[in-house]
Amino acid sequence: MSGTETAGDEVDRIVAAWGRQRPDLDFSPLEVLSRVDRLSRHLDRARKDVFRRSDLEPWEWDVLSALRRTGAPFQLSPKQLLQQTLVSSGTMTNRIDRLVGRRLVRREADPDDGRSVLVTLTDDGRIRVDAAITRLVDAEAELLRALPRADRERLAGLLRKLSLGFDA
Template sequence: MTQESDEVDRIVRAWTGQRPDLDFSPLEVLSRVGRLARHLDRARREAFRRSDLEPWEWDVLSALRRAGEPYQLSPKQLLQQTLVSSGTMTNRIDRLVGRRLVRREDDPADRRSILVTLTDDGRIRVDAAITRLVDAEAHLLARLSRSDRDRLAGLLRKLSMGFDA
């Protein structure tokens, strides 16, 4: 049984011919990861576009949606989940309030603080986007069996643990 060949195989064969002294196995893995990341980025942007959301809006709205009812978080909690600066988060919240996708509310536990709450329209958009995103990502992985997906997820988790620490 012959294994299928892809563009990365062609590139690695060419490099191996030119530089047989180097081990190109990292290129075989990470070049494919990079190519897949570009396909994933396009699929995500399309899913968000179809839900009339920008990727940064998705980041904030999905954090609120994942929080569960009443779909609210403090700006500090949003900062921790989206990894942006305080000024950037304030700007993002302002813009989302302007689009009526979130609203600011006084924090009943601390009158000096606010909570950011997902509106009904924000929830509808983020739910539509996650449905489209999951469908698009399933399509990208369609050539893999469930056990292959599980094995790949485990290997990628193992690899990423060293970077996330």
């Protein structure tokens, strides 16, 4: 631990115990990834609460936020939604059907291709996703409150560097 850290966390205790039992191993990967895993669980709980409070399922959030991020008129083709949400074609069709049923999106003919449709965010969908993103940003800021902005930026850069290796 560095001089700025005052108390160990559960991962420190786990790594120390393993270190006593297996001093032949380098446990530094656990020091990083066990913390990422534990933080992921906190993030999952916070996101589920945000989506519940916004009356959205996580999958609904994925589709609605993809549409919202495109800007007005908040439209994407089903194929573009597939690319952004990484689900199968059948799954996306089912999701769009369910969102149409909830009146959060609507299907419209593509003016550039009469054989295709565009999925458009409705006003109700936009209101719902805007409320959810506000809650999400607030909840995630709360999870990071112990870190000053400079530490957050450094951590984001390190995680980006790590994730780029997986995204390649």
